[in-house]
Amino acid sequence: MNFAHLHCHSPYSFLDGGSSIRKLLRRASSEGMTALALTDHDNVCGAVEFFRAAKELGIKPIQGAEITLRGGYHLTLIARNPRGYARICGLLTKSHLEGKRREPAANLWDLGGGEDLFVLSGCRRGEIPSKLLIGDRDGAEKAMKCHLELFGDSLFLEMQPPVLPGDTYLHKELLDMGERLGVRPVATANVHYAHKADFPIHDLLTCVRRGITISEVSSERHLNAENYVKSPAQMA
Numbered sequence: 001m002n003f004a005h006l007h008c009h010s011p012y013s014f015l016d017g018g019s020s021i022r023k024l025l026r027r028a029s030s031e032g033m034t035a036l037a038l039t040d041h042d043n044v045c046g047a048v049e050f051f052r053a054a055k056e057l058g059i060k061p062i063q064g065a066e067i068t069l070r071g072g073y074h075l076t077l078i079a080r081n082p083r084g085y086a087r088i089c090g091l092l093t094k095s096h097l098e099g100k101r102r103e104p105a106a107n108l109w110d111l112g113g114g115e116d117l118f119v120l121s122g123c124r125r126g127e128i129p130s131k132l133l134i135g136d137r138d139g140a141e142k143a144m145k146c147h148l149e150l151f152g153d154s155l156f157l158e159m160q161p162p163v164l165p166g167d168t169y170l171h172k173e174l175l176d177m178g179e180r181l182g183v184r185p186v187a188t189a190n191v192h193y194a195h196k197a198d199f200p201i202h203d204l205l206t207c208v209r210r211g212i213t214i215s216e217v218s219s220e221r222h223l224n225a226e227n228y229v230k231s232p233a234q235m236a
């Protein structure tokens with residue numbers, strides 16, 4: 001079964017990645033995957049390390065980033081080629097220069113289209129899924145049409161394994177809307193660590209990032225240990 005994770009965070013998603021780049025790649029290799037994407041939050045700091053380690057392990061490195069848009073929504077960008085990577089770098093630079101310190105915010109229209117990129121609708125913090133989860137179907141459809149106008153057939157609907165409350169509903173709504181508007185789905189897992197057993201490390205990092213103790217509740221803390229490098233069979 002041919003599968004590659006296209007939404008994956010390393011320690012360069014600062015305090016939000018629980019496994020090293022090499023550990024993520026080794027896990028992917030052990031599951032027979034021949035490619036992996038790195039999509040850290042609002043940066044490509046790990047690009048060189050990722051490229052070199054992936055080549056050593058015989059895995060195709062796919063460069064990308066999960067960007068934060070104005071309004072706080074997330075969007076996953078994948079470079080198709082060096083021009084696409086350069087466009088991601090340019091957008092990130094602009095978002096850091098124009099945003100507040102440690103709060104980069106990209107303008108969706110600054111991407112200038114989907115050429116040389118694959119654009120995934122994002123995790124639950126993407127604009128389309130966020131609006132569906134609060135029951136705003138009209139707002140979600142308007143957002144999808146906006147994305148579609150800008151990115152065309154480079155846009156894909158990000159579908160993640162149903163491990164959280166509301167996921168089954170979200171998947172149905174995304175698929176129905178995608179069929180109506182002609183947007184194809186793509187499977188991802190929003191990976192934040194290599195193995196299920198690494199979840200406590202990620203949870204601790206999240207507490208540090210949020211400035212809370214491990215006994216405190218936060219919406220930023222993941223509800224379960226499902227954001228790991230799942231096998232192709234698990235993803236299927």
